[in-house]
Every structure is written in C-alpha cells, then in structure tokens.
Amino acid sequence: MTEAEIKSPAYSSSSAYVTFSLADETYAIDVLLVQEVLKLTEIAPVPGVPNYILGIINLRGDVVTVIDARRRMGLPDKTPDDSSRIVVIDVDNQNVGILVDSVAEVVQINADDIGPAPAVGTDQSSRFILGVTSRDDGLTILISLEKLLSDEEWELLRSL
Numbered sequence: 001m002t003e004a005e006i007k008s009p010a011y012s013s014s015s016a017y018v019t020f021s022l023a024d025e026t027y028a029i030d031v032l033l034v035q036e037v038l039k040l041t042e043i044a045p046v047p048g049v050p051n052y053i054l055g056i057i058n059l060r061g062d063v064v065t066v067i068d069a070r071r072r073m074g075l076p077d078k079t080p081d082d083s084s085r086i087v088v089i090d091v092d093n094q095n096v097g098i099l100v101d102s103v104a105e106v107v108q109i110n111a112d113d114i115g116p117a118p119a120v121g122t123d124q125s126s127r128f129i130l131g132v133t134s135r136d137d138g139l140t141i142l143i144s145l146e147k148l149l150s151d152e153e154w155e156l157l158r159s160l
Contacts, residue, residue: 015108015109015110015111016030016031016032016106016107016108016109017029017030017031017106017107017108017109017140017142018030018031018034018037018087018103018105018106019103019104019105019106019107019140020085020087020100020101020102020103020104021100021101021102021104022069022070022073022075022100022101023070023075023076023078023101025139025141026104026135026137026138026139026140026141027100027140027141027142027143028107028109028133028140028141028142028143029087029089029142029143029145030145031106033089033090033091033145034087034088034089035088035089035090035095036088037085037086037087037088037103038057038059038085038086038087038088038097039085039086040080040084040085040086040099041057041086042057043055043056043057043066044056044057046065046160049156049160050153050156051068051071052067052068052071052072053065053066053067053068053157053160054066054067054068054099056160057086057097059088059095059097062095063160064088064095064096064097065096065097065157065160066086066096066097066098066099067096067097067098067099067148067149068099069098069099069100070099070101072148072149073128078101080099083101083102084099084100084101084102085099085100085102085103086098086099086100087100087103089145091145091146091154092146092154094154094157094158096157098145098148107135107140109133109140109142113133113134114130114131114132114133114142115131115132115133115134116131116132117129117130117131117132118132127147128143128144128145128147128148129141129142129143129144130142130143130144
C-alpha cells in the first residue's frame, strides 16, 4: 500500500479497529465492517467447497458462511477452543463469518502510525495486508477483508 492510499480520506475515515489473534500474531480489521462477534457455534458443512470454507451457520434466521481465517491465510490449522470466535463482517452487503483464534479489543490507530505492508510472502498471501503498525504489545497487521477473497471466491460465497 502506498503512503497516499494510507492517508486517503477513505482509508483514514475510520481509525477504530477490532484486533484478533491468529497463530500468536495480532491482526486488525476496520470496526465499521464488523457486525458482531460470536462464540463458536455449530457449523454445518457444505460439500464441494474450498477447504477454507468451514460451512454455514444460522444467525437469527440468516444463513452466514464461515471462513477459517487460518486456512485462508496459509497458517497451520488449530482446533478451535473456548477463546475461538466467529467475527461476522459485512462486505458489499454480504455477511460472512471469519473464524479467528480470539478477539482482543477495539483500538484507535492513527493513519500516520500505519506503515506499508512488508514485501514478504506470495502475492496470494500478502494481497490482503493493508499495512502494519507498532503498538506497545508488538506489531499489528491491518487486513483488508475485501481482498481476503478474490472476486470469484466472493461470488461463490454469494451462491451458498
């Protein structure tokens, strides 16, 4: 991400982020995209979908597809436990659940404190990284949920 993109009004209009952990790393997503955070519930599998799609849940009558963030980001699998959460997000008017290891807090991050995404990993694994910021407890990686999946993958989720 370029400095101009980080400081653009669209990017800096929200400085509140929900932080969560995956594989002992801290990630953050724009709080405006988060609809709610759920304790782990029964997920009904859907046959014939990519392995990062865990299945679907019933959320007050709405069907929500759940994605395993670890698998999608190329991290090793982990059996969900009591601290695992499903973060329900709204991307392009579609609710999707993201399974994460735990949810920490809502934090304020100034656009000036966000550095560019590091040039590591493959284009596939780093395309959704917006930038990185340093906090008292270490680095926090900012994620673009819109880029977590390709356009074709978002279409697949809409069809479930």
